[in-house]
Amino acid sequence: MAATQDHRDPLSRVALALALTSFTVALACGDSGPASTDGSTTQGDSTAGTTTAGGEDGEAVYANPVDGGNSFACATCHALSEPAEDGLRRPGHPLADATRRPHYKNGKLPDMLAAVNSCLQEWMLADPWTEDDARWQALRGWLDAMAPEGDAPPLSFEIVQPPADLSGGDADSGRAVFNSSCAVCHGVDGGGTNQAPPVAGFGLTGDYVGQRVRTSGIVDSPVYDGLTGGRMPFWAADRLTDAELIDIVAWLAIDDGTDTTTGTDPTGTDTDTATDTDPTTGSGCATTHPSIGYTASLQAFFHNVGGTAEIVDDCTIVISDFTFDGTGIDVRIYGGLGGAYESGFAMTDDLLKPGGYNGTTLVATVPDGFTLDDLDGISVWCVDVGVDFGSGVFSPP
Ligand code: HEC
Ligand code: HEC
Secondary structure (H helix, E strand, C coil): CHHHHHCCCHHHHHHCCHHHHHHHHHHHCCCCCCCCCCCCCCCCCCCCCCECCCCCEHHHHHHCCCCCCCCCCHHHHCCCCCCCCCCCCCCCCCCCCHHHCCCECCCCECCHHHHHHHHHHHCCCCCCCCCCCHHHHHHHHHHHHHCCCCCCCCCCCCCCCCCCCCCCCCHHHHHHHHHHHCHHHHCHHHCCCCCCCCCCCECCCHHHHHHHHHHCECCCCCCCCCCCECCCCCCCCCCCCHHHHHHHHHHHCCECCCCCCCCCCCCCCCCCCCCCCCCCCCCCCCCCCCCCCCEEECEECCCCCEEEEEEEECCEEEEEEEEECCCCCCEEEEEECCCCHHHCEECCCCCCCCCCEEEEEEEEECCCCCCHHHCCEEEEEECCCCEEEEEEECECC
16 A cells, blocks of 8 residues: 555655554554565665665665664665755765765764664664674665765764754744754654654744754763753754754744643544543453552653553553653553563554643553563653653552
8 A cells, every 4th residue: 555655755754744654653663563675665766776695775775764673764864965865954964975984973983884783773773783784785885886986084073052042043944944954854844754743833942942953862872972862863063053953943932723732622532542541441351460569650751741550450551640742653652671662562552642641541451462571661652763751660569
């Protein structure tokens, strides 16, 4: 069907509205869905692929999400050269001469495979490659063939704090900058795609936008200093100027009433999402597991997540006083071990809903094939890109 085809193509992706998103997530996500390597749409109509003995095509490796990873591809964050064929600016620098650089990530990594592996693990939630992985061989060969002769200069980039004063921007210019830079993930006019949530029209505060743009990324990254969380990549000083950021802030500050995150929804659109009532589970599950009665309190990272979870029987967890603003891409309760929710499992349907959750009771169910031994905590997990919106670890009451 067309949808599964389209969501592999970054350009159609930009054009696709949220409507398709919930549709495509099952395929795009960080769970071990079907592979996406072959016959996928590649970016643009450039050179025919150079297929290696391993059967991998370097251009396809560049242009498609990685098996077992999230919905990002290398092409999401790195053009080959700039201006890019599609005119979009990306958060990472172009890669065409990358194989010829003397070192990587501001000199922290001596070889390119290590740099690529850091992107695979930190941004794409995928496993690292070994030196003889066919995908790495194909990608390196393809990039090396397009690199200019001789050595390339090393790249340096600077992670900076947003300016203290973010006022005075021009919203029209901000919208234009957004559509040339942020739209690769957030969609044209910030409507959202399967790679990033909608952000326009909600009246976001300048401080929040500034922080997300300048310091997004995992907090304990071994190669980047000063990041403050999330799966969105930071924009270094030379990728986006402070003046551009200030204009974007002015545009994202506009609240056009599409904000679904506050207040209650009088139409009561409760029917479309997970079971969010009936704490008397009647699940029919046994009550034998030693962790029955354990509780976990949900700590919020994003989106106002909160609540207290309790294991009530061998397959049921009830979350009371559950709060979550109901926004994101595909957000579910996940169970997992040791905080590794990217290798965990879904325990509810998609939780997105207008108006969000303001202290409701939510029931999460351990799915077939798993038991309570497979989890020691739960997360309000953004499935497509693999972000923990809020989580808690179970302990005895
Ligand atoms: C979500 C965004 C994102 C994705 C996806 C991503 N990268 Fe990166 N990458 C970055 C950022 C940010 C940097 C650091 C800034 C820079 O070097 O441009 C970086 C740096 C790099 C570097 C080091 C550049 C240098 O000289 O220091 C290489 C090489 C690289 N990426 C290759 C890849 C490859 C290959 C893929 C796909 C397998 C990939 N990246 C996927 C965001 C991403
Ligand atoms: C590589 C993809 C990518 C690009 C490019 C990107 N974002 Fe994001 N952004 C994300 C993802 C994924 C999230 C949600 C996950 C997270 O919080 O990290 C996000 C979250 C955000 C949020 C928080 C939204 C919320 O509801 O909490 C803001 C604000 C934002 N982005 C602004 C921007 C702006 C402005 C740009 C351009 C300068 C941009 N993003 C470029 C992927 C991207």
